[in-house]
Amino acid sequence: MTTPEPTLGPADLGTLETIACELAREAGRLVVDERPAGLGVSATKSSRTDIVTIMDTRSEQLLRERLAERRPDDGVLGEEGDSTAGTSGITWVVDPIDGTVNYLYDIPQYAVSVAACVGDTTRPGAWRAVAGAVYHPVLDEMFHAREGAGAFLRTTTGVHALSVSSVSRLDEALLGTGFGYDAQKRARQGAVVARVLPEVRDIRRAGSAALDLCAVAAARLDVYYESGLNPWDLAAGELIVREAGGEVVGRGGGPASADLVVAGPAVLVAPIRALVD
Ligand code: LIP
Numbered sequence: 001m002t003t004p005e006p007t008l009g010p011a012d013l014g015t016l017e018t019i020a021c022e023l024a025r026e027a028g029r030l031v032v033d034e035r036p037a038g039l040g041v042s043a044t045k046s047s048r049t050d051i052v053t054i055m056d057t058r059s060e061q062l063l064r065e066r067l068a069e070r071r072p073d074d075g076v077l078g079e080e081g082d083s084t085a086g087t088s089g090i091t092w093v094v095d096p097i098d099g100t101v102n103y104l105y106d107i108p109q110y111a112v113s114v115a116a117c118v119g120d121t122t123r124p125g126a127w128r129a130v131a132g133a134v135y136h137p138v139l140d141e142m143f144h145a146r147e148g149a150g151a152f153l154r155t156t157t158g159v160h161a162l163s164v165s166s167v168s169r170l171d172e173a174l175l176g177t178g179f180g181y182d183a184q185k186r187a188r189q190g191a192v193v194a195r196v197l198p199e200v201r202d203i204r205r206a207g208s209a210a211l212d213l214c215a216v217a218a219a220r221l222d223v224y225y226e227s228g229l230n231p232w233d234l235a236a237g238e239l240i241v242r243e244a245g246g247e248v249v250g251r252g253g254g255p256a257s258a259d260l261v262v263a264g265p266a267v268l269v270a271p272i273r274a275l276v277d
Pocket of ligand 1: 181
């Protein structure tokens with residue numbers, strides 16, 4: 001049975017947002033500053049190409065340690081570890097390195113994603129993030145939001161309020177997407193891309209769902225879709241898109257889930273969903 005949703009005032013949400021930013025930054029610094037020379041694959045998961053590195057494991061350990069210190073009553077759901085239940089009604093959904101393949105190849109497009117969520121994180125549509133951060137450690141860019149207070153990008157030059165793209169025509173839209181780790185699934189995803197490509201301005205495959213969602217919030221992409229994502233890939237990014245004035249939906253226009261995520265301004269989400277759903 002899921003613990004009832006806690007009553008969270010603006011100050012509580014502010015505290016959760018601050019913790020999300022501080023933990024994402026600390027773990028982000030770790031994965032950049034302590035990236036071992038000759039980094040290799042320490043394990044594989046759903047397929048040979050679904051990889052884990054020692055730094056995914058170390059980053060998650062650090063996040064869990066800090067959460068146990070600062071939020072001992074909260075639950076944790078992380079990509080590389082078991083989910084631990086809490087008693088507070090808050091579950092932290094964390095991705096220690098989103099874009100692990102980029103990290104392995106030393107392609108500077110990966111992030112740490114940390115979100116404080118309420119509801120039942122085991123059931124699609126039964127949970128949501130109320131505060132979250134996505135930190136791009138190489139660019140030192142911190143995307144963050146809390147429910148009802150807008151989305152922001154903190155960089156070395158200042159804090160910028162985010163809003164999704166104003167592009168309204170699909171044939172002018174720059175679209176982001178991604179592919180799974182299973183060959184048959186990739187074949188199906190490739191067929192969908194072939195259908196979408198002639199309908200849009202162009203497609204970008206950057207390799208991190210969390211950063212793709214933040215790119216939508218910052219209008220660096222006009223719209224994004226992907227199937228096969230896990231809660232930790234999208235928890236914080238979904239909130240950041242919503243707080244930047246965008247829409248995030250799934251199959252049939254229902255909640256975003258592993259089945260499908262489409263994110264962007266409503267005027268672009270509908271036609272993209274019609275193409276990929
Ligand atoms: C990745 C996602 C990406 C997707 C990859 C993978 P990971 O997450 O961020 O969008 O295309 O298949 O799921 O495995 O790097 O945490």
